[in-house]
Amino acid sequence: MIELAGVSRTFRTRSGDVEALRAIDLSAxxxxxxxxxxxxxxxxxxxxxxxxxxxRPSAGRVAIGGAPVTxxxxxVALMFQRPALLPWRSVLANVLLPLEIRGRVREPDRDRARAQLDAVGLAGFHRRLPHELSGGMQQRVALCRALIQRPSxxxxxxxxxxxxxxxxxxxxxxxxxxxxxxxxxxxxxxxxxxxxxxxxxxxxxxxxxxxxxxxxxxxxxxxxxxxxxxxxxxxxxxxxxxxxxxxxxxxxxxx
Ligand SMILES: Nc1ncnc2c1ncn2[C@@H]1O[C@H](COP(=O)(O)OP(=O)(O)OP(=O)(O)O)[C@@H](O)[C@H]1O
Ligand SMILES: [Mg+2]
Missing domain, CATH: 3.40.50.300 (P-loop containing nucleotide triphosphate hydrolases)
Structure with a gap:
Protein backbone atom coordinates (compact mmCIF):
# COMPACT_ATOMS: atom_id res chain seq x y z
CA MET A 1 0.00 0.00 0.00
CA ILE A 2 1.37 3.40 -1.04
CA GLU A 3 -0.03 6.46 0.68
CA LEU A 4 0.49 10.15 0.11
CA ALA A 5 -1.32 12.39 2.57
CA GLY A 6 -1.30 16.16 2.23
CA VAL A 7 1.97 16.01 0.30
CA SER A 8 3.42 19.28 -0.97
CA ARG A 9 6.83 19.93 -2.46
CA THR A 10 8.42 23.29 -3.16
CA PHE A 11 11.85 23.69 -4.74
CA ARG A 12 14.11 26.58 -3.72
CA THR A 13 15.84 27.99 -6.77
CA ARG A 14 18.01 31.04 -7.33
CA SER A 15 15.14 32.74 -9.12
CA GLY A 16 12.63 32.00 -6.35
CA ASP A 17 10.49 29.16 -5.05
CA VAL A 18 8.86 26.68 -7.43
CA GLU A 19 5.81 24.98 -5.97
CA ALA A 20 5.70 21.64 -7.79
CA LEU A 21 3.04 19.75 -5.84
CA ARG A 22 0.33 20.96 -3.49
CA ALA A 23 -1.65 18.93 -0.93
CA ILE A 24 -1.62 15.59 -2.75
CA ASP A 25 -3.83 12.89 -1.25
CA LEU A 26 -3.41 9.68 -3.21
CA SER A 27 -3.04 6.01 -2.47
CA ALA A 28 -2.48 2.75 -4.28
CA ARG A 56 11.54 14.62 0.86
CA PRO A 57 8.14 16.30 0.93
CA SER A 58 8.02 19.93 2.08
CA ALA A 59 4.81 19.02 3.90
CA GLY A 60 2.70 15.91 4.39
CA ARG A 61 3.52 12.25 4.60
CA VAL A 62 4.56 9.48 2.19
CA ALA A 63 4.32 5.89 3.41
CA ILE A 64 4.72 2.41 1.93
CA GLY A 65 3.14 -0.48 3.81
CA GLY A 66 2.45 1.85 6.72
CA ALA A 67 6.13 2.85 7.11
CA PRO A 68 7.21 6.42 6.34
CA VAL A 69 9.52 6.62 3.30
CA THR A 70 12.91 7.88 4.45
CA VAL A 76 10.88 -0.43 -4.49
CA ALA A 77 12.02 -0.54 -8.12
CA LEU A 78 12.28 2.42 -10.47
CA MET A 79 12.20 2.67 -14.21
CA PHE A 80 12.80 5.84 -16.20
CA GLN A 81 12.31 7.14 -19.72
CA ARG A 82 15.87 6.08 -20.67
CA PRO A 83 17.08 2.59 -19.86
CA ALA A 84 20.43 3.67 -18.32
CA LEU A 85 22.11 0.29 -18.84
CA LEU A 86 25.82 -0.12 -18.17
CA PRO A 87 27.35 -0.24 -21.67
CA TRP A 88 30.17 -2.66 -20.82
CA ARG A 89 27.94 -5.27 -19.21
CA SER A 90 25.97 -7.90 -21.08
CA VAL A 91 22.18 -7.86 -21.07
CA LEU A 92 22.09 -10.63 -18.46
CA ALA A 93 24.70 -8.91 -16.27
CA ASN A 94 22.70 -5.67 -16.43
CA VAL A 95 19.56 -7.45 -15.26
CA LEU A 96 21.47 -9.04 -12.36
CA LEU A 97 23.08 -5.78 -11.28
CA PRO A 98 20.62 -4.86 -8.48
CA LEU A 99 21.19 -8.27 -6.87
CA GLU A 100 24.96 -8.02 -7.32
CA ILE A 101 25.02 -4.62 -5.61
CA ARG A 102 23.37 -6.25 -2.62
CA GLY A 103 25.97 -9.01 -2.78
CA ARG A 104 24.09 -12.14 -3.68
CA VAL A 105 23.72 -13.64 -7.13
CA ARG A 106 22.96 -17.35 -7.11
CA GLU A 107 22.20 -19.76 -9.91
CA PRO A 108 18.40 -19.58 -9.34
CA ASP A 109 18.70 -15.79 -9.74
CA ARG A 110 20.42 -16.26 -13.08
CA ASP A 111 17.69 -18.69 -14.12
CA ARG A 112 15.02 -16.18 -13.16
CA ALA A 113 16.78 -13.38 -15.06
CA ARG A 114 16.99 -15.59 -18.15
CA ALA A 115 13.32 -16.55 -17.86
CA GLN A 116 12.32 -12.89 -17.53
CA LEU A 117 14.35 -11.92 -20.59
CA ASP A 118 12.78 -14.76 -22.56
CA ALA A 119 9.30 -13.67 -21.44
CA VAL A 120 9.80 -10.18 -22.92
CA GLY A 121 11.10 -11.53 -26.21
CA LEU A 122 14.83 -11.32 -25.55
CA ALA A 123 15.69 -15.02 -25.78
CA GLY A 124 18.99 -15.26 -27.62
CA PHE A 125 20.13 -11.77 -26.57
CA HIS A 126 21.37 -12.53 -23.05
CA ARG A 127 25.04 -12.14 -23.93
CA ARG A 128 24.70 -9.07 -26.14
CA LEU A 129 25.90 -5.62 -25.11
CA PRO A 130 23.33 -2.82 -24.77
CA HIS A 131 24.52 -0.93 -27.87
CA GLU A 132 23.75 -4.00 -29.98
CA LEU A 133 20.06 -3.69 -29.05
CA SER A 134 17.32 -1.36 -30.27
CA GLY A 135 15.84 1.25 -27.91
CA GLY A 136 12.77 -0.89 -27.31
CA MET A 137 14.90 -3.94 -26.52
CA GLN A 138 17.02 -1.91 -24.12
CA GLN A 139 13.91 -0.72 -22.32
CA ARG A 140 12.79 -4.36 -21.98
CA VAL A 141 16.14 -5.11 -20.34
CA ALA A 142 15.52 -2.19 -17.96
CA LEU A 143 12.10 -3.68 -17.12
CA CYS A 144 13.70 -7.06 -16.33
CA ARG A 145 16.31 -5.30 -14.18
CA ALA A 146 13.53 -3.50 -12.28
CA LEU A 147 11.73 -6.80 -11.67
CA ILE A 148 14.71 -8.96 -10.66
CA GLN A 149 14.40 -7.95 -7.00
CA ARG A 150 10.74 -9.02 -7.02
CA PRO A 151 9.77 -5.52 -5.93
CA SER A 152 6.54 -4.99 -4.05
N1 LIG B 1 15.38 19.72 -8.48
C1 LIG B 1 14.58 20.72 -8.86
N2 LIG B 1 14.92 21.99 -8.63
C2 LIG B 1 14.10 23.01 -8.98
N3 LIG B 1 12.92 22.84 -9.60
C3 LIG B 1 12.54 21.60 -9.88
C4 LIG B 1 13.35 20.46 -9.54
N4 LIG B 1 12.70 19.34 -9.93
C5 LIG B 1 11.56 19.75 -10.51
N5 LIG B 1 11.44 21.10 -10.47
C6 LIG B 1 10.33 21.90 -10.98
O1 LIG B 1 9.13 21.35 -10.46
C7 LIG B 1 8.10 21.33 -11.45
C8 LIG B 1 7.63 19.90 -11.66
O2 LIG B 1 8.65 19.15 -12.28
P1 LIG B 1 8.48 17.62 -12.67
O3 LIG B 1 9.73 17.17 -13.28
O4 LIG B 1 7.99 16.87 -11.48
O5 LIG B 1 7.30 17.70 -13.76
P2 LIG B 1 6.70 16.56 -14.69
O6 LIG B 1 5.23 16.57 -14.49
O7 LIG B 1 7.42 15.29 -14.47
O8 LIG B 1 7.03 17.13 -16.16
P3 LIG B 1 7.29 16.30 -17.53
O9 LIG B 1 5.95 15.80 -17.95
O10 LIG B 1 7.82 17.34 -18.45
O11 LIG B 1 8.28 15.22 -17.22
C9 LIG B 1 8.72 21.96 -12.71
O12 LIG B 1 8.37 23.31 -12.75
C10 LIG B 1 10.21 21.82 -12.47
O13 LIG B 1 10.91 22.85 -13.10
MG1 LIG C 1 8.63 14.09 -15.67
Missing part, protein backbone atom coordinates in the same frame (compact mmCIF):
# COMPACT_ATOMS: atom_id res chain seq x y z
CA UNK A 29 -3.74 -0.52 -2.81
CA UNK A 30 -1.47 -3.61 -2.78
CA UNK A 31 -1.16 -4.91 -6.32
CA UNK A 32 -2.98 -1.94 -7.80
CA UNK A 33 -1.85 -0.30 -11.04
CA UNK A 34 -2.24 3.47 -10.70
CA UNK A 35 -1.51 5.67 -13.69
CA UNK A 36 -0.71 9.37 -13.24
CA UNK A 37 -1.22 11.78 -16.09
CA UNK A 38 -0.92 15.53 -16.37
CA UNK A 39 0.73 18.22 -18.43
CA UNK A 40 4.45 18.73 -18.64
CA UNK A 41 5.82 20.33 -15.48
CA UNK A 42 2.84 19.50 -13.26
CA UNK A 43 4.98 17.49 -10.84
CA UNK A 44 4.58 13.86 -11.97
CA UNK A 45 8.28 13.01 -11.72
CA UNK A 46 8.48 14.85 -8.42
CA UNK A 47 5.65 12.69 -7.10
CA UNK A 48 7.47 9.50 -8.12
CA UNK A 49 10.74 10.68 -6.62
CA UNK A 50 8.95 11.36 -3.33
CA UNK A 51 7.55 7.80 -3.29
CA UNK A 52 10.98 6.43 -4.26
CA UNK A 53 12.57 8.21 -1.31
CA UNK A 54 14.83 10.28 -3.57
CA UNK A 55 13.18 13.50 -2.37
CA UNK A 71 15.07 6.82 1.50
CA UNK A 72 15.40 4.28 -1.31
CA UNK A 73 14.32 0.74 -0.40
CA UNK A 74 15.28 -2.56 -2.02
CA UNK A 75 11.63 -3.59 -2.47
CA UNK A 153 6.43 -1.49 -5.56
CA UNK A 154 7.20 -0.57 -9.15
CA UNK A 155 7.55 3.13 -10.04
CA UNK A 156 7.70 3.98 -13.73
CA UNK A 157 8.32 7.45 -15.15
CA UNK A 158 7.20 7.58 -18.79
CA UNK A 159 9.06 4.34 -19.46
CA UNK A 160 7.95 3.99 -23.08
CA UNK A 161 7.82 7.59 -24.23
CA UNK A 162 11.13 7.51 -26.12
CA UNK A 163 9.91 4.61 -28.28
CA UNK A 164 7.98 4.45 -31.53
CA UNK A 165 4.22 3.87 -31.30
CA UNK A 166 4.19 0.17 -32.23
CA UNK A 167 7.04 -0.73 -29.87
CA UNK A 168 5.27 1.22 -27.14
CA UNK A 169 2.08 -0.73 -27.59
CA UNK A 170 3.95 -4.00 -27.60
CA UNK A 171 5.83 -3.12 -24.42
CA UNK A 172 2.65 -1.91 -22.74
CA UNK A 173 1.14 -5.33 -23.51
CA UNK A 174 4.14 -7.07 -21.98
CA UNK A 175 3.99 -4.85 -18.91
CA UNK A 176 0.33 -5.77 -18.52
CA UNK A 177 1.25 -9.48 -18.56
CA UNK A 178 4.08 -8.96 -16.08
CA UNK A 179 1.79 -7.01 -13.78
CA UNK A 180 -0.97 -9.63 -13.95
CA UNK A 181 1.58 -12.28 -12.98
CA UNK A 182 3.71 -10.55 -10.32
CA UNK A 183 1.25 -7.89 -9.09
CA UNK A 184 3.65 -5.25 -7.79
CA UNK A 185 1.87 -2.11 -6.58
CA UNK A 186 2.58 0.16 -9.53
CA UNK A 187 2.60 3.90 -10.15
CA UNK A 188 2.98 4.59 -13.84
CA UNK A 189 3.52 8.14 -15.10
CA UNK A 190 2.57 8.70 -18.71
CA UNK A 191 1.50 11.34 -21.20
CA UNK A 192 -0.46 8.74 -23.12
CA UNK A 193 -4.15 8.50 -22.27
CA UNK A 194 -4.41 5.25 -24.28
CA UNK A 195 -1.59 3.68 -22.30
CA UNK A 196 -3.19 4.75 -19.01
CA UNK A 197 -6.55 3.21 -19.98
CA UNK A 198 -4.92 0.01 -21.22
CA UNK A 199 -2.88 -0.56 -18.08
CA UNK A 200 -4.41 1.10 -15.06
CA UNK A 201 -6.96 0.17 -12.42
CA UNK A 202 -7.27 3.89 -11.70
CA UNK A 203 -5.96 7.01 -13.40
CA UNK A 204 -5.08 10.11 -11.38
CA UNK A 205 -5.20 13.34 -13.37
CA UNK A 206 -2.99 16.10 -12.01
CA UNK A 207 -3.77 19.76 -12.60
CA UNK A 208 -1.24 22.19 -14.00
CA UNK A 209 1.52 23.32 -11.64
CA UNK A 210 1.34 23.29 -8.74
CA UNK A 211 0.15 19.74 -9.29
CA UNK A 212 -2.98 18.83 -7.40
CA UNK A 213 -5.17 15.77 -7.84
CA UNK A 214 -7.82 17.02 -10.22
CA UNK A 215 -9.69 13.73 -10.53
CA UNK A 216 -9.16 10.00 -10.09
CA UNK A 217 -11.09 7.79 -12.49
CA UNK A 218 -11.57 4.04 -12.18
CA UNK A 219 -11.02 1.85 -15.24
CA UNK A 220 -13.04 -1.28 -14.60
CA UNK A 221 -12.41 -3.05 -17.88
CA UNK A 222 -11.52 -6.75 -17.56
CA UNK A 223 -7.97 -7.85 -18.38
CA UNK A 224 -6.18 -8.70 -20.53
CA UNK A 225 -6.96 -5.49 -22.40
CA UNK A 226 -5.71 -4.68 -25.87
CA UNK A 227 -5.37 -1.70 -28.18
CA UNK A 228 -7.03 -3.56 -31.06
CA UNK A 229 -10.62 -4.67 -31.51
CA UNK A 230 -12.06 -6.23 -28.39
CA UNK A 231 -15.34 -6.66 -26.58
CA UNK A 232 -14.76 -3.54 -24.48
CA UNK A 233 -13.94 -1.08 -27.21
CA UNK A 234 -16.76 1.30 -26.27
CA UNK A 235 -15.69 1.33 -22.59
CA UNK A 236 -12.11 2.06 -23.65
CA UNK A 237 -13.30 4.90 -25.91
CA UNK A 238 -15.47 6.36 -23.14
CA UNK A 239 -12.57 6.44 -20.67
CA UNK A 240 -10.21 7.89 -23.26
CA UNK A 241 -12.75 10.63 -24.02
CA UNK A 242 -13.27 11.45 -20.35
CA UNK A 243 -9.54 11.73 -19.70
CA UNK A 244 -9.02 13.80 -22.85
CA UNK A 245 -11.65 16.28 -21.68
CA UNK A 246 -10.10 16.45 -18.21
CA UNK A 247 -6.64 17.14 -19.61
CA UNK A 248 -7.98 19.90 -21.84
CA UNK A 249 -9.80 21.63 -19.01
CA UNK A 250 -7.88 24.83 -18.44
CA UNK A 251 -8.45 25.83 -14.89
CA UNK A 252 -6.75 29.00 -13.74
CA UNK A 253 -3.57 28.36 -11.75
CA UNK A 254 -3.83 29.42 -8.12
CA UNK A 255 -1.49 32.25 -7.19
Missing amino acids: APGEFLAVIGRSGCGKSTLLRLVAGLL GPRPD VLLMDEPFSALDALTREELAGQLQEVHMELRPTTIFVTHSIQEAVLLADRVAVLSNRPGRVQRVITVDIPRPRSFGHNAHLTDVAAHVAELTDLLHTHEPSPV
